Amino acid sequence: MGHSLCICSRGTVTIDNKRYYFIQKLGEGGFSYVDLVEGAHDGHFYALKRILCHDREGRKEAQHEMEMHQLISHPNVLSLNAFTFVNKGNKCEAWLLLPFVKKGSLWSELEKLRDKDSFMSESRILHIFEGICAGLQAIHEKNYAHRDLKPTNVLLDEDDKPVLMDLGSMNPARIEVKDSREAMTIQDWAAQRCTISYRAPELFRMESPCIIDEKTDIWSLGCVLYAMMMLQGPFDLIFQKGDSVALAVQNNISLPKSCRYSQGLQDLLTSIMVANPQERPDIAWVHNRVQNLLSNEPFQDSTRV
Incomplete structure (x- = not known):
């Protein structure tokens, strides 16, 4: 954690006695802003995420992140x-200095392909998806779950x-x-923190008593794979039309008969996107299956797109 942060001059910040120059704004969310900064000490670019903490709970959430x-x-x-945290009058901001990944998000890459009326090759899908599985497996091995896996939360580097x-x-x-009250509390939390079109079925209508586990991430992982194959999430259009995503996720996922991808990749998708979490595979199984599919390269559509 940083020991100090001060605004030393316009466009310059100091974190842990190292200066960073403000370059440009990268984006913003509901309670956070991300800026591109350059380290004066090394010339490297970083992403500086500033989280607005309106109260003690907000500060606690930033500390958790x-x-x-x-x-x-x-x-x-x-x-x-x-x-580090920085106080500004009666307000507090959490500042996270993160690596800058120039290429942007997986979602932005999918949008570019869609705009060009193109597609992502199977070999490229498997290469990217294998890395996503590896990262998710590292999280699950620590007995945690990501809970908001989606293409906008996956960055792609130059390779x-x-x-x-x-x-x-x-x-x-x-x-x-344990009971219906706890179930409602978790449903409300999921509604705020887990993106609706990538949210697992069990987070919409929760039984009690029950156990929610990391299989919620496996469902979201399947939605990400579908998005790479079809250039949009399986429930994006349903959400955009205002129809019920909670109802749609109860049905088995289907791909068009004209799907360009191998039966092996289609089977992987349908094995992941199972409404009943107890019937979904764990991340180790999914990761192993992806590695097996990768070992069977080249594919007919192996031209890198």
Whole structure:
């Protein structure tokens, strides 16, 4: 965690006695902003994420996100270079200094392909998906779950290596739900923190008593795979039309008969996207299956797109 942060001049910040120059804004969310900064000491670019903490609970959530970054050390999970809180009057901001991944998100890559009326080759899908599985497996091995896996939370470096980001929704993999009150509390949390079109069926209508586990991530993983194959998530259009995603996720996923991808990849998708979490495979099985499919290259559509 950073020991100090000050605004030394316009466009310059200091974290842990190292200066960083503001370059440009990269994006913003509901309670956070991300800026591109350059380290004066090394000339490297970084992403500086500023989280607005409106109260003690907000500060606690930012602290949790920092701790999740420190918990997982894996090349397919975004690392944390520095972290600190800065007080601005009666307000507080959490600052996370993160590696800058120039290529952007997996979602932005899918949008580019869609705009060009193109597609992602099977070999490229498997290469990226294998890295996503590796990162997710590292999280699950720490007995945590990501809870908000989606294409916008996957960054791609220049070599198409995927990096999982936005760890603020991570929490213990197994959550025991003892009664209907606890079930409603978790459903409300999921509605706020787990993107609706990538949210697992069990997070919409929760039985009690029950146990929610890391299989929620496996469902989201399947939605990400579908998005790479079809250039949009399986429930994106349903959400955009205002129809019920909660109802749609109860049905088995289907691909068009004209699907360009191998039966092996289609079978992998349908084995992951199973409404009943007890029938879904774990991440080790999925990762192993992807590696087996990769070993069978080349594919008919192996031209890199």
